Amino acid sequence: MLTFVLVCLVVSAAGQKDQRRNTECLPEFGCFNSHGLVPVPQDPSQVNTHMKIFTRAHAHNPTVNFDLDHYSSQVGHFASLFDSSKDTKVVIHGYLNSGSDAWVVQMTDELLKKGDFNVIVVDWQGGSKQAYGHAVGNTYLVGAEVAKTLTYLHDNRSLDYSRVHIIGHSLGAQIAGHIGYRVKGIGRISALDPAEPDFRGQPTDQRLDQSDATFVDVIHTDGSVFIGVSGYGLKDPVGHVDFYPNGGQHQPGCAELPLVSAIGSILHGSVGGAAGTISCSHSRATQLFIESINSPCKFYAHTCSSSSQFDNGACMGCPSDGCPVMGYEADQTSHRGSFYLSTAGSTPYCAHEYYVEIHVSHFSGVSYGELFVTLVGDHGRSEEIKFSPRNEYFRSGMVEKHVIATNTDIGQVTSLRVRYDEPKPHIHHTTHTIKLHSIVVESTENSNQNVAELDWVDRRRRVVQLVRTPVSCSESSGFEPRFGSAFSRSCFMNNNLIEDKWIFVLTFYTL
Incomplete structure (x- = not known):
């Protein structure tokens, strides 16, 4: 040169x-x-x-x-x-x-x-x-x-x-x-x-x-x-x-x-x-x-x-x-x-975008911390992605929505790992746990749909993994894709709510 x-x-x-x-x-x-x-x-x-x-x-x-x-x-x-x-x-x-x-x-x-x-x-x-x-x-x-x-x-x-x-x-x-x-x-x-x-x-x-x-x-x-x-x-x-x-x-x-x-x-x-x-x-x-x-x-x-x-x-x-x-x-x-x-946080920066919606249970108390998400698909898994932009209060019934990105091609979403982290020192008048009602994941790249309804408590510094059977969201709870058939929605439904459609594996992993 x-x-x-x-x-x-x-x-x-x-x-x-x-x-x-x-x-x-x-x-x-x-x-x-x-x-x-x-x-x-x-x-x-x-x-x-x-x-x-x-x-x-x-x-x-x-x-x-x-x-x-x-x-x-x-x-x-x-x-x-x-x-x-x-x-x-x-x-x-x-x-x-x-x-x-x-x-x-x-x-x-x-x-x-x-x-x-x-x-x-x-x-x-x-x-x-x-x-x-x-x-x-x-x-x-x-x-x-x-x-x-x-x-x-x-x-x-x-x-x-x-x-x-x-x-x-x-x-x-x-x-x-x-x-x-x-x-x-x-x-x-x-x-x-x-x-x-x-x-x-x-x-x-x-x-x-x-x-x-x-x-x-x-x-x-x-x-x-x-x-x-x-x-x-x-x-x-x-x-x-x-x-x-x-x-x-x-x-x-x-x-x-x-x-x-x-x-x-x-x-x-x-x-x-x-x-x-x-x-x-x-x-x-x-x-x-x-x-x-x-x-x-x-x-x-x-x-x-x-x-x-x-x-x-x-x-x-x-x-x-x-x-x-x-x-x-x-x-x-x-x-x-x-x-x-959205881009990934490390090279390659060009990434696959996902819209994630986390619904806090109406029966949850007030908690203060951060949520982290790992998406698992039939081609692989993402890195752990910071879902909350910062420590924040999670109150009963609130919905936290963000677009996240991973540079890993994970394919169709098959399971989801969520981690809740509470800062030190503990904030007074808040609980050490967060109770979630449902999680929604949508991809812009696949045509399949997948949603989630659950009631579980994720204790401080533990991870819950949700695994689904490949059932269309339209067969489950009435969640409809917000962006049309060009998008993919991953749905994670509570086994007790839809016994004939979904199988859940809720496993806690101590970090």
Whole structure:
């Protein structure tokens, strides 16, 4: 694989500045203004932006580094390896990252497996590994530098802007927006959890929006309230299609760092030793997109009014022309708007979705804890999946509903394991047990139906397993599938209630 380096340092002399540095003017790019707490960009020599071009055809050529003082000769060498007959992918890293980080290398490899592209990697680590405000200011300079290079390729190497696909993460997604603002007609921008702090609420000439490319698709993974170690991502929809895996925040399998951390230090100006500690949820967007490039499993997403509506099972199913697909194939859909889906908490993230309904018995007391579910099918079993998003109160007659996901193909659901865990110390005025009435499981992928009615008590840190005979739900209790015949419902009925239809094996397993 060929690596060819372009240093986008157009001017070595400092630009004109006013005394307070409210404005920075550079001959090649025009003027940059500070706004709010965001300063003007740092000197281009400090940001030290590099661009590398990767191709399939030259796998063993060495990296070439340019003299930093002569942009015109540098870009000429760079352009000599550009093939205008191919589509062009531009990959831009985010805050505290570099162009040699593992996810950037992995994405480049996956893109070149997918097709014979020009893959351009933008490395601006000199500007990203700064206090956050300075890094934000530097995005405007980097956007101008990349835009200038694309313009050169257009004017001298017949680059077709409509065949340019920019993939940016975090601040890199905002850089993609800056590029699209300067270069009209960019074909596509894929924004991977675009950065929120210092961009939300800004005018569209200062942040990513759907006018920056013909098609803008966005993956939101860290849209919680910004607290310094999480919430780096923008929650607001800004693209033609906006995907919210797992509600767009707090990704499964992620245990975010405590507030007193390197990230907190970064925001107060201390950068040393903090690289690589960015939010797990914020980084998950890159992994989801990388997996989508060549995986046969598709991240199908669903139209819904909110993440809570999706989590409650109100928005499963696909229209007649199919669900939009999150990730690399997002541009294949004609749908527009916000879409929701669930993923697994570890790779592979593409998962089988199940809607699970747990009905607490009317004869249960008040309990406080968490429920965990393991689905068992005729092809295998899932990992134990956290059903409750957090410790919560379970009261008589309540119904807890969630969409869960597993990356294991378990086939038709044949049994169910449920674990109840009570936190320490015990909450006063609550019981140590939870008594359930029924459990419903629905899959979006099978046409069989399966429901459950029971009365059992799951004591603290014990598991109950329910096993059914293969009987249609319609023959049992009148539970009807909520989403039509394209879905599968698993039903677990109490043997005492339907003696001629169901056989239960209720076995407690001490953990």
